[in-house]
Amino acid sequence: MNRVLDNLCRTSQVLFTVGPGGVGKTTLAAVLGLQAALSGRRTLVMTVDPALRLADALGLGKVRPGRRVTISGRRLERHGLQLRAGLEMVMLDTGRSLAAAVSRQVASRKLQRRIVEHPFFQRMCEDLAGAREYAAMEELYHRLQRGEHDLVVVDTPPANHALDFFDAPEKVLQVLDRRAWRWLMRPALLAGSVGRRTLDFSSGYIVRTLSRFTGMKFLAELASFVNLFAGALEGLRQRAEHLRQIMRSDRSAFVLVAVPEHHPAEQALRLGRRLAAREMTPRLLVVNRCQPPAGALPGSPGWQEGLVRRLVAEEGAGEAAARRAVVALERGHRLQRRLALRDRRRLAALERQAEGRFPLATVALLEQDVHDIAGLEQIRRQLFAPAEARSAPAGREES
Amino acid sequence: MEVKENNLFSGLAGKRLVLFSGKGGVGKTTVAGAFARWAARRGRQVMLLEVRSRRELPGLFGRQDADDGPRQLAEGISWMNLTDRRALQTYGMLKLRFRAVYRAVFEQRLVRRFLQAVPALSEILVLGHLAHLVEHQPGVLHVVDAPASGQGRQLLAAPRAVLDTVRSGPLYESVSWIQDLLADGRRTAIGLVVVGEELSVNEALELYERLHRQLQLPVQTLIANRLLAHPLDAPVRKLLERCRLEPELAPAVGNALRLHERVALQQRYLDRLRAGVPLPLAELFEVIEADDAAAPLRRLAEQMDSAEEGR
Numbered sequence: 001m002n003r004v005l006d007n008l009c010r011t012s013q014v015l016f017t018v019g020p021g022g023v024g025k026t027t028l029a030a031v032l033g034l035q036a037a038l039s040g041r042r043t044l045v046m047t048v049d050p051a052l053r054l055a056d057a058l059g060l061g062k063v064r065p066g067r068r069v070t071i072s073g074r075r076l077e078r079h080g081l082q083l084r085a086g087l088e089m090v091m092l093d094t095g096r097s098l099a100a101a102v103s104r105q106v107a108s109r110k111l112q113r114r115i116v117e118h119p120f121f122q123r124m125c126e127d128l129a130g131a132r133e134y135a136a137m138e139e140l141y142h143r144l145q146r147g148e149h150d151l152v153v154v155d156t157p158p159a160n161h162a163l164d165f166f167d168a169p170e171k172v173l174q175v176l177d178r179r180a181w182r183w184l185m186r187p188a189l190l191a192g193s194v195g196r197r198t199l200d201f202s203s204g205y206i207v208r209t210l211s212r213f214t215g216m217k218f219l220a221e222l223a224s225f226v227n228l229f230a231g232a233l234e235g236l237r238q239r240a241e242h243l244r245q246i247m248r249s250d251r252s253a254f255v256l257v258a259v260p261e262h263h264p265a266e267q268a269l270r271l272g273r274r275l276a277a278r279e280m281t282p283r284l285l286v287v288n289r290c291q292p293p294a295g296a297l298p299g300s301p302g303w304q305e306g307l308v309r310r311l312v313a314e315e316g317a318g319e320a321a322a323r324r325a326v327v328a329l330e331r332g333h334r335l336q337r338r339l340a341l342r343d344r345r346r347l348a349a350l351e352r353q354a355e356g357r358f359p360l361a362t363v364a365l366l367e368q369d370v371h372d373i374a375g376l377e378q379i380r381r382q383l384f385a386p387a388e389a390r391s392a393p394a395g396r397e398e399s
Numbered sequence: 400m401e402v403k404e405n406n407l408f409s410g411l412a413g414k415r416l417v418l419f420s421g422k423g424g425v426g427k428t429t430v431a432g433a434f435a436r437w438a439a440r441r442g443r444q445v446m447l448l449e450v451r452s453r454r455e456l457p458g459l460f461g462r463q464d465a466d467d468g469p470r471q472l473a474e475g476i477s478w479m480n481l482t483d484r485r486a487l488q489t490y491g492m493l494k495l496r497f498r499a500v501y502r503a504v505f506e507q508r509l510v511r512r513f514l515q516a517v518p519a520l521s522e523i524l525v526l527g528h529l530a531h532l533v534e535h536q537p538g539v540l541h542v543v544d545a546p547a548s549g550q551g552r553q554l555l556a557a558p559r560a561v562l563d564t565v566r567s568g569p570l571y572e573s574v575s576w577i578q579d580l581l582a583d584g585r586r587t588a589i590g591l592v593v594v595g596e597e598l599s600v601n602e603a604l605e606l607y608e609r610l611h612r613q614l615q616l617p618v619q620t621l622i623a624n625r626l627l628a629h630p631l632d633a634p635v636r637k638l639l640e641r642c643r644l645e646p647e648l649a650p651a652v653g654n655a656l657r658l659h660e661r662v663a664l665q666q667r668y669l670d671r672l673r674a675g676v677p678l679p680l681a682e683l684f685e686v687i688e689a690d691d692a693a694a695p696l697r698r699l700a701e702q703m704d705s706a707e708e709g710r
Contacts, residue, residue: 020423020424021422021423021424021547022422022423022424022425022547022598022599023424123560218570259424261424263428263455264424267453294650294654295649295650295651295653295654296650296651297650297651298647298648298651299647300647303647307642307648311638311642315638315641317634317638318634321634321635321638322638324632324634324635325635325638325639328631328635328639328655329639329648329651329652329654329655331629331655332629332651332654332655332656332658332659333651333654333655335627335629335654335658336654336657336658338687338688339687342687342688367657367660367661368660368664369596369597369598369664371597
């Protein structure tokens with residue numbers, strides 16, 4: 001049992017899984033959520049992954065973004081698991097979350113509608129760098145305020161964008177800051193809304209130059225949006241600040257995820273260092289999909305000949321097939337040994353590079369891909385079952 | 400769509416722009432690097448491009464440099480990291496023509512914020528820079544390690560998105576020019592890299608749907624990476640199943656059958672991919688031992704030879 005992880009599942013309010021793409025962050029988020037719900041905490045697992053993998057990981061098939069889904073206790077009972085609190089999942093719908101955030105900040109229904117129906121708002125939801133991440137933060141904040149869950153597990157986007165994720169509130173709010181825009185956009189604003197121009201040389205020059213890129217209409221449209229949105233900004237800014245405090249407090253914890261491959265491992269470590277620099281030091285590095293050690297070949301000399309004879313005599317095998325079976329055993333052993341050795345080398349290197357900043361936990365590669373509760377449960381047992389009950393082999397041989 | 404079954408990688412090497420896309424962690428970067436090496440060996444002048452600061456390729460060529468290039472990585476292969484900032488400098492400067500304007504306008508913090516706010520503009524800038532390189536280096540094969548699925552989709556979909564919303568003006572013109580290059584199957588090809596895992600194949604199917612059917616971009620090749628070879632024929636498997644419980648044999652039989660399971664699983668996923676995407680598929684195998692930092696890339700490039708000959 002991994003005590004650090006167990007403790008995090010019992011005490012944190014927000015758990016972030018962070019790491020490069022394709023290392024199993026979503027699956028781990030689901031496993032952590034499952035563990036917490038089994039121990040009696042009301043849990044929500046939230047993903048911001050545009051590739052919609054959480055449903056896959058939980059074996060739920062297609063789930064519509066934005067809908068909360070409750071994992072039924074009966075589904076879990078079939079796997080011998082007893083939920084002691086609710087387990088829910090939600091896949092982020094950027095547009096819905098941002099629209100909800102606006103409606104919480106802007107009292108006037110009419111203004112709400114004008115913002116949400118503005119063409120720029122629609123495009124912002126899809127394209128603005130950090131908008132999705134920002135929406136996730138809003139959603140997270142909202143969930144925490146509602147207090148319906150003891151723990152929210154957040155599956156973050158892949159490494160390159162994970163930092164965007166944590167910087168998103170700041171970035172997006174900066175982009176939409178009206179004071180700055182007022183200055184920059186003045187001529188465009190006035191030209192667009194009032195129909196006359198003022199002579200502001202510096203900003204007029206900038207706007208003219210920018211408009212060579214984009215056309216003036218586009219700028220005017222953008223400016224009108226910033227103007228509409230301005231009323232919502234102060235409230236959003238305060239929330240962002242509050243959320244930043246939560247992320248840096250003991251209520252939140254970060255779990256790094258990697259696989260024992262050179263590049264993902266390096267990316268994960270880099271991400272860990274950068275999070276630490278933001279006072280969000282990861283508590284643990286989970287290394288997923290480690291090759292299990294190779295099982296030994298028979299020790300007795302000449303076992304090959306013995307096996308061939310026996311397969312022919314007792315199993316009615318042809319001699320050629322029996323020999324191929326022996327070759328297959330030897331080849332399988334060699335291949336598994338090479339794979340396991342490579343992973344051990346890489347794990348050792350990872351451990352060295354982590355320099356004790358965060359401990360490592362390993363999860364062995366499963367025979368099948370994880371896309372159902374049974375798969376999640378196998379991983380959960382590797383991480384949380386008491387030592388004697390561990391059924392799957394560890395990625396590292398005990399030293 | 401007409402696809403030549405033969406000469407998988409030489410088909411790609413005949414283009415001017417080749418983009419490799421796929422889910423994170425499938426080895427796009429290594430495949431892009433190996434392909435560059437393969438093409439350079441055949442006499443092509445190659446420019447390898449990463450998009451936005453991962454800067455992994457120099458390391459895969461055994462180099463330690465940490466800036467954005469451009470630099471020479473090997474004979475016939477130069478490398479550069481495409482960033483928003485650099486795109487702005489090069490491509491933005493081209494549009495604006497003179498440096499003073501650039502300084503006065505684009506080096507201002509406020510204006511940089513603006514660039515984040517304009518949807519897809521940073522994507523357009525990066526692609527514009529890329530298109531500019533392709534146009535001005537006619538003899539060079541540009542190989543791009545595109546960002547992972549979600550972001551990669553955003554990158555490649557950006558021109559279409561802009562063309563749909565901005566219907567005239569200077570932005571429209573430059574974006575049409577970019578889109579023309581991307582969509583032109585004679586000059587450009589997209590390769591989808593997958594591994595034999597369910598999520599990777601699902602994403603590749605989605606990506607193909609989006610890029611090929613919706614955006615009409617020339618997805619031309621599938622590359623299955625990191626495959627394992629461990630053939631067990633049916634009679635052998637049956638024999639092994641029968642001795643699974645014998646204590647002395649159990650661990651070794653466990654290995655063999657487990658590996659067989661994983662290999663069979665890989666093949667099942669690839670079969671699903673073949674059923675959904677009518678394109679040639681190259682098979683590249685996992686490189687397990689790496690004697691030096693540049694070994695995986697070298698070994699994959701060798702595999703590209705045999706993939707080519709095997710067809």
